Amino acid sequence: MQELGKLEDLPLEYREALTERNLVPLWPSMRSVLPPHVPTRDTSVINWDYESLRPLLMQAGDLTPMEKAERRVLILANPGHGLDNIQATPSIYLGMQLILPNETAPNHRHTPNAVRVIVEGEGAYTTVDGEPCKMERGDLILTPSGKWHEHHHEGDGPIVWLDVLDLPLMYRLNSSWAIEGELQTAKAKRDKSYSDYSAAGVVPNVNMQRGSTDTPMMRYPWSKTRACLVEMANDYAEGLLSTRYVNPETGRSLFPSIGFGALMLRPGETVQLPKRTTPVVFHIIEGAGSMTVEGHPSSAGEPLVFVEKDTLAAPGYTDITLSNASGSEPLFIMTADEEPLHQYLGIF
Numbered sequence: 001m002q003e004l005g006k007l008e009d010l011p012l013e014y015r016e017a018l019t020e021r022n023l024v025p026l027w028p029s030m031r032s033v034l035p036p037h038v039p040t041r042d043t044s045v046i047n048w049d050y051e052s053l054r055p056l057l058m059q060a061g062d063l064t065p066m067e068k069a070e071r072r073v074l075i076l077a078n079p080g081h082g083l084d085n086i087q088a089t090p091s092i093y094l095g096m097q098l099i100l101p102n103e104t105a106p107n108h109r110h111t112p113n114a115v116r117v118i119v120e121g122e123g124a125y126t127t128v129d130g131e132p133c134k135m136e137r138g139d140l141i142l143t144p145s146g147k148w149h150e151h152h153h154e155g156d157g158p159i160v161w162l163d164v165l166d167l168p169l170m171y172r173l174n175s176s177w178a179i180e181g182e183l184q185t186a187k188a189k190r191d192k193s194y195s196d197y198s199a200a201g202v203v204p205n206v207n208m209q210r211g212s213t214d215t216p217m218m219r220y221p222w223s224k225t226r227a228c229l230v231e232m233a234n235d236y237a238e239g240l241l242s243t244r245y246v247n248p249e250t251g252r253s254l255f256p257s258i259g260f261g262a263l264m265l266r267p268g269e270t271v272q273l274p275k276r277t278t279p280v281v282f283h284i285i286e287g288a289g290s291m292t293v294e295g296h297p298s299s300a301g302e303p304l305v306f307v308e309k310d311t312l313a314a315p316g317y318t319d320i321t322l323s324n325a326s327g328s329e330p331l332f333i334m335t336a337d338e339e340p341l342h343q344y345l346g347i348f
């Protein structure tokens with residue numbers, strides 16, 4: 001490939017004249033903005049292990065009262081993107097949120113789409129546009145763009161969940177904003193959500209005038225996803241055990257930005273994921289194992305070990321291998337990726 005001219009090759013006077021008119025020559029950065037064959041991938045291979053994160057999150061509970069936090073969250077910042085940039089991947093923000101007994105995270109709504117994956121604790125619920133969604137370990141709770149949401153905790157111990165938002169994308173589109181609201185009145189008993197009424201092919205008709213992110217399902221209980229994967233494993237001795245979370249009305253991904261899925265690895269199993277353009281986030285629901293990523297300078301192909309409640313990220317355009325460390329127990333992993341965006345853009 002032809003080597004192109006550098007900025008320093010140009011006379012200083014010319015460069016200054018360009019700067020003064022807000023003009024920039026393309027050719028010195030041509031090869032970095034259009035790199036040959038593989039894109040720049042800032043996302044580093046990383047594991048935010050829960051064991052070392054948890055004490056720091058609990059400390060935040062002592063140091064910062066809810067009134068001073070609104071949302072008491074430690075951001076899982078990928079160092080490849082820079083710690084100030086709220087990015088786990090280019091478009092995905094991850095945060096670990098803590099609520100202590102009897103605390104409430106006040107009602108608000110915002111343009112970014114959010115999902116919570118419950119990590120630890122019992123007795124909390126999120127109210128989404130009046131619908132109370134019980135939060136149990138591994139559940140996926142949606143707060144789509146524009147929906148009011150507040151978090152309550154009536155349990156005894158701390159509750160912790162993983163927030164997954166398209167905040168980096170919304171922020172860089174200069175479209176991220178929020179409004180505060182009064183506490184909501186729940187439309188139903190606090191431990192029952194519309195989502196709990198769904199059956200295969202049947203969903204409650206909640207909202208007759210739908211927007212692009214409207215969905216009848218705000219809560220996807222882990223027990224149902226797990227049962228689905230286990231049933232697949234019982235029937236199929238081999239093949240990747242992989243499910244996608246979809247809006248049951250449209251069959252499309254939950255959000256236009258982020259796609260969600262769940263994987264199961266049989267006891268002793270090692271799987272190579274299909275190579276894809278999108279970076280991926282993994283959250284370990286149950287079990288332990290390791291991830292090997294090949295094709296990116298941040299990992300050098302070394303296995304990264306993980307246990308339950310750990311959260312990992314891997315860049316796109318890589319070969320990702322997952323291994324179940326146990327010969328007797330299955331491994332369950334929740335995934336988040338940028339597939340819907342890549343599909344929309346025609347680059348997937």
Ligand code: GTQ
Nearest residue numbers: 071073095097110149163
């Ligand atoms: O719980 O509404 O991690 O608004 C970041 C922004 C959580 C939330 C985050 C939020 C929330």
